[in-house]
Amino acid sequence: MIIDLTGKTALVTGSSEGIGFAIAQGLAQAGATVVVNGRSEAKVAEAVARIGGAARGRAIDLGTAEGAAALVAAEPAFDIVVNNLGIFQPSDFFETDDDVWDRHWAINVMSGVRLARAYLPGMAARGWGRMLFLGSESAFNIPADMIHYGVSKTADVSLARGLAKRMAGTGVTVNSILPGPTLSEGVAAMLKDAVAAGKTLEEAGADFVKAHRPSSIIQRPARVEEVANMAVYIASPLASATTGAALRVDGGVIDFIV
Secondary structure, three states: OOOOOOOOEEEEOOOOOHHHHHHHHHHHHOOOEEEEEEOOHHHHHHHHHHHOOOOEEEEOOOOOHHHHHHHHHHOOOOOEEEEOOOOOOOOOHHHOOHHHHHHHHHHHHHHHHHHHHHHHHHHHHHOOEEEEEEOOHHHOOOOOOOHHHHHHHHHHHHHHHHHHHHOOOOOEEEEEEEEOOEOOHHHHHHOHHHHHOOOOHHHHHHHHHHHHOOOOOOOOOEOHHHHHHHHHHHOOHHHOOOOOOEEEEOOOOOOOOO
């Protein structure tokens, strides 16, 4: 199987590090011209330098309507859009105020809504396109300590499914990807105390999965590259018959067979 994205342009939101960076790097390695996005000029520039080639950066806050408009004005068309931008914040439901809910909704959901509204019509007019949403296993296994996050990820999966139906017959596919626990920088920060106590990051990650995601079949976090591999395939012409799907890269955490 050879994935060739030569001539395709791709946007990966929230891609200066973590899963987003791995996806951007994977798309670039497959031949796509990739736009890296983040809020920090320095981090975006560093990510672009690491990817090399034809990659370029856009340091824009896509958690706002103004940021989305600025990006679309600067980059009016893409063949591939990966809505990876997202945040998570453990917080008990009864201590989670409206500001936290609003922030998760704006960043995790509305950023993708705005970019879909902006870029899908152009993809349809050209007869080809790929739009991906990074959901989470938390979209189905709603975490009791992050209900607000789980709800936002369920919305992403629903959004992708609805948009796939809306784009039927256009040559454009829309899918969501559901990572499980993944060794991104954010997860590494969450595990810093265990690492400081003498464990390796991989050991700390495996302990976390066994304690908090005991249904995991692989019994460890995924690597960011393992999630990116799925995204690169789904973004390619080879995945032309896959649309409206919620594709799991969760290590078997979600305990059903559909």
